[in-house]
Amino acid sequence: MTGAGHVSAIVVTSSTPLWYATRATGLVALVLLTVSMMLGLLSSVRFQRPAWPRFVTLGLHRNVTLLALGFTVVHVLTTVLDSFVSIPLPDAFVPFISSYRPIWVGLGAIAFDLMIALVITSLLRTRLGLRSWRLVHWTAYLCWPVAVLHGLGTGTDTPAAWVLALTACCVLAVAMLTLWRLALTWADRPLAAASGVVVVVLILIAGGAWLHAGPLAPGWSHRSGTHSAAARK
Amino acid sequence: MTAHPAAAAWAGQPPAPGDLRLITSDLPLSLAEHIDRYGPPQSADRDPAALITEVERSGLTGRGGGAFPAGRKMRAVADASTRSGRIRARTSSVVVANGSESEPVSSKDEVLLSHAPHLVLDGIALTAAAVGADGAYLCLGAHAPTAARAVAVALAERERAGLNAVPVTVTSTDGYIAGQETALISALNGGPALPTFVPPRPAERGANRRPTLVQNVETLAHIALIARFGAEWFRQVGTVRAPGSALVTVTGSVARPGVREIPLGTPLREVLRRSGLMAGAQAVLTGGYFGTWLPLPAAEQVAVSEDGMRAAGAALGPGVLAVLPDSACGLAETARVLGFLADNSARQCGPCRNGMPALANAMGRIAFGPPSRDAVGWVEQLTGLVAGRGACHLPDGGAALARTALRVFAADLRAHTASGPCHRAGRAPALPLQNGLGR
Amino acid sequence: MNSEPKKSQPPGQVELRVNPIACDAHGLCMELLPELISADPWGYPIVRGGPVPLRLQALARRAVADCPTLALLLTERQ
Numbered sequence: 001m002t003g004a005g006h007v008s009a010i011v012v013t014s015s016t017p018l019w020y021a022t023r024a025t026g027l028v029a030l031v032l033l034t035v036s037m038m039l040g041l042l043s044s045v046r047f048q049r050p051a052w053p054r055f056v057t058l059g060l061h062r063n064v065t066l067l068a069l070g071f072t073v074v075h076v077l078t079t080v081l082d083s084f085v086s087i088p089l090p091d092a093f094v095p096f097i098s099s100y101r102p103i104w105v106g107l108g109a110i111a112f113d114l115m116i117a118l119v120i121t122s123l124l125r126t127r128l129g130l131r132s133w134r135l136v137h138w139t140a141y142l143c144w145p146v147a148v149l150h151g152l153g154t155g156t157d158t159p160a161a162w163v164l165a166l167t168a169c170c171v172l173a174v175a176m177l178t179l180w181r182l183a184l185t186w187a188d189r190p191l192a193a194a195s196g197v198v199v200v201v202l203i204l205i206a207g208g209a210w211l212h213a214g215p216l217a218p219g220w221s222h223r224s225g226t227h228s229a230a231a232r233k
Numbered sequence: 234m235t236a237h238p239a240a241a242a243w244a245g246q247p248p249a250p251g252d253l254r255l256i257t258s259d260l261p262l263s264l265a266e267h268i269d270r271y272g273p274p275q276s277a278d279r280d281p282a283a284l285i286t287e288v289e290r291s292g293l294t295g296r297g298g299g300a301f302p303a304g305r306k307m308r309a310v311a312d313a314s315t316r317s318g319r320i321r322a323r324t325s326s327v328v329v330a331n332g333s334e335s336e337p338v339s340s341k342d343e344v345l346l347s348h349a350p351h352l353v354l355d356g357i358a359l360t361a362a363a364v365g366a367d368g369a370y371l372c373l374g375a376h377a378p379t380a381a382r383a384v385a386v387a388l389a390e391r392e393r394a395g396l397n398a399v400p401v402t403v404t405s406t407d408g409y410i411a412g413q414e415t416a417l418i419s420a421l422n423g424g425p426a427l428p429t430f431v432p433p434r435p436a437e438r439g440a441n442r443r444p445t446l447v448q449n450v451e452t453l454a455h456i457a458l459i460a461r462f463g464a465e466w467f468r469q470v471g472t473v474r475a476p477g478s479a480l481v482t483v484t485g486s487v488a489r490p491g492v493r494e495i496p497l498g499t500p501l502r503e504v505l506r507r508s509g510l511m512a513g514a515q516a517v518l519t520g521g522y523f524g525t526w527l528p529l530p531a532a533e534q535v536a537v538s539e540d541g542m543r544a545a546g547a548a549l550g551p552g553v554l555a556v557l558p559d560s561a562c563g564l565a566e567t568a569r570v571l572g573f574l575a576d577n578s579a580r581q582c583g584p585c586r587n588g589m590p591a592l593a594n595a596m597g598r599i600a601f602g603p604p605s606r607d608a609v610g611w612v613e614q615l616t617g618l619v620a621g622r623g624a625c626h627l628p629d630g631g632a633a634l635a636r637t638a639l640r641v642f643a644a645d646l647r648a649h650t651a652s653g654p655c656h657r658a659g660r661a662p663a664l665p666l667q668n669g670l671g672r
Numbered sequence: 673m674n675s676e677p678k679k680s681q682p683p684g685q686v687e688l689r690v691n692p693i694a695c696d697a698h699g700l701c702m703e704l705l706p707e708l709i710s711a712d713p714w715g716y717p718i719v720r721g722g723p724v725p726l727r728l729q730a731l732a733r734r735a736v737a738d739c740p741t742l743a744l745l746l747t748e749r750q
Contacts, residue, residue: 582695
């Protein structure tokens, strides 16, 4: 209810299986999406070893992405079916219309839409032609950080140490590989590469600052838009 | 420039078998003189499709180097245009007259356009009507000002006489690779003047994404004559497999270099004799930098035609015959030409981008470097690696040039690999290495 | 085209081709199809000509789909 004091842990008290499933599938989907990003980046830097040919990177990238999409679909379904908080199905596709933590759920919708677009265009790649496919595939650089933010913003497990550590590992891994990817363009386009590095570093700093002032600071649940209606039960 | 004997005014009669057909005076023919000599251009009410059949029956092949049957190309474009016409309810093809002549050693197109521009423009108009084109491009080389002037004058004359039913846009191309068929079309479409991957072929989709007929300007001139005088007349000279006449550029160690019109199938010896072949000629480069070497005097009986040359392991290409004197080193010249090709490639395809410079360097090592036994093997390996693996035929040309050089200059090769470069290799180049300087 | 019902037709012949302009020597095709594609000294593919054997056609289709620049093509022969 409204009023004094400690409202930070308001909605975490429900223990429906669906709620657990939502959190679990969300985290697994995030990890899988991270692995997919890493494999995509490895492919773009032409990573190859005698025992690790390039088609393995590509095949894994495809399969892991499909798995990530699968887990995300389950994540969406459990969220929708969970009657504890009202998040109807459209909220998963149309960003920012949710009544529960609209911005952060909205980011999830964006990431979900992008994932669907990425997968569909990749399945139709030979028919689409390289230019169109590439244009859509660039949005992967948007999809993944948005998914991470969504997890940190909506995730009620965010303050937990193991979740923070897991997210930090994911972010670090993708950041490192992105820097490796940028290093490759240094020879041809040093300006673009340098700006890319600056952007990555700024995002990391901004993300860390937001994390500290947002989900990790008291009152996040209220500030992020967990309405009293949701706190009804 | 060779002085041609002024032919008697034919007053519209077909040229006799001994007459020159394409270039018949020293000065460009005005529209009136052109009509006087060859007769009026064919009228529009004649069935345009009949021209395609006539050109097919004539056996005319492309004079730009590809030697592709001209009638078959016209039919392909006409068919593609009709197909798309059914869908879009309008005929929609394009004619591109290729006068870019980017081969440094060739000048026949420039000479033709400077002396008989109306023949070429007639050819453009006739083929445009035959394939249902509503527009045409005439692409000139950037280093041919006389041709550009003659064309401008001729177009103005035709404008005044109301003969420009199909608008002709004149463009300028610069660069060796820019004259290639798909590169030309790419540039016309606003892109870079670089070859594109085929399919789609220009006949299916080319300039402005429409079926495009690309023909060398000399081919179009022949078509203009076939339209007037017929396929049988065309076949009165030449051979059965290579009918008609062709323009060749003879240069190098000859007393009277320049452009000549010859009946196809004429023995090489005869063609060179007419140009005043000088004593002490060791070889002839046929087809241009893109071409092949033939030994002299061993190959003097080879027939100057595409099939005659092919039988001798050579290529006629756009009709270039550059005679190499004994005082030059064939291996050195070849190395320099290969370097030219490597420098002027489109650099789009890995095998050519890597292989052509390597081939030029390898040949350079043989020509100018210390004696080496495995240099020849590496050259042979490279010719196998580059041929057929690019989007255009530049690497194929380089490979053929290298291979024929190794064969024709075998004696020099033995001397070079045993004891290093001969003293002739250090001489100034006999073959020009820049566009526009071969004239 | 014809009125008779088609019995078991021989499968369509397909050939591999490389678009040398699009090819950037990523090298996946030669990993997947070493039987038909080998590398030149600079890492670019040398494709063996002729029809693709039936047992390799599925792999060929995968190689075509996997090419990072869509430079590998499977063309039907008439």
